[in-house]
Amino acid sequence: MANILLIFLLQIILVPTLSLRIIFVVKNMSVFAAIFGFIEALIYVFGLSIVLSGEQSIPEMLVYALGFAAGIFLGNYIENKLAIGxxxxxxxxxxxxxxxxxxxxxxxxxxxxxxxxxxxxxxxxxxxxxxxxxxxxxxxxxxxxxxxxxxxxxxxxxxxxxxxxxxxxxxxx
Missing domain, CATH: 3.30.70.120 (Alpha-Beta Plaits)
Incomplete structure (x- = not known):
């Protein structure tokens, strides 16, 4: 159960980070894009290592996908609030x-x-x-x-x- 919550939390953080990195790349804000890229890579590797280590359970994979979807929603919300440009x-x-x-x-x-x-x-x-x-x-x-x-x-x-x-x-x- 702890793994499932951790996977969901990591996805909720990962996907908005990914969205912000892309936004900063498009807006030509390289320093911010690099910082978010670094954070994104750390979370991605850590999250995948949890999901892919040992026995892959269907609930963990579903939570990974659900966290990804929730992260997209959160990333979109953050981007609209920042309204950069x-x-x-x-x-x-x-x-x-x-x-x-x-x-x-x-x-x-x-x-x-x-x-x-x-x-x-x-x-x-x-x-x-x-x-x-x-x-x-x-x-x-x-x-x-x-x-x-x-x-x-x-x-x-x-x-x-x-x-x-x-x-x-x-x-x-």
Whole structure:
């Protein structure tokens, strides 16, 4: 019974560690990726040695798999809470909602507005770059001012210059 609990605990720690290592590799944060890789390897070897030593029991193998699944859930939760990086929101509007644009700008978000031609006339598109941990807040503001807005969110890999970087430099000084 002690082995089963230990296996489950190791998996609950291993899988989020693996997830964080991958996230830090993707975000080009090598030092953190290496630290989590080291921890991951230690836990992995230790956990497998328990599962594969001696007689392999079906309950231990099932708990190993269950712990893996629970670890994925926990890793996803941690990653969403950390929300490392930036997000770009592309917001498509039927009307030029200047009140929404100024509310976003007054809350410190950089907003670029584009006008385009849709099937039934003029359409407006907002481009907003923000920290990922603020994405839900921005989305709530948009939905409050325009519940019919079509919102697309994606993570930019690289960017240079612009309002966000200028605002961050001002806050540091």
């Amino acid at each position: 930036y997000t770009t929101l592309t917001v498509n509007l039927m009307n030029n909602n200047t009140e929404l644009v100024w509310t976003l700008r007054n809350n410190g978000y950089g907003v670029t507005v584009f006008e385009g031609m849709g099937k039934d006339g003029a359409r407006y598109q907002l481009q907003i770059l923000t920290k990922r941990n603020l994405e839900e807040k921005v989305t709530r503001i948009i939905e409050e001012y325009d519940p019919n807005a079509f919102i697309i969110s994606y993570e930019p890999r690289k960017f240079k210059g612009g309002y966000l970087l200028k605002a961050m430099k001002k806050r540091k000084s």
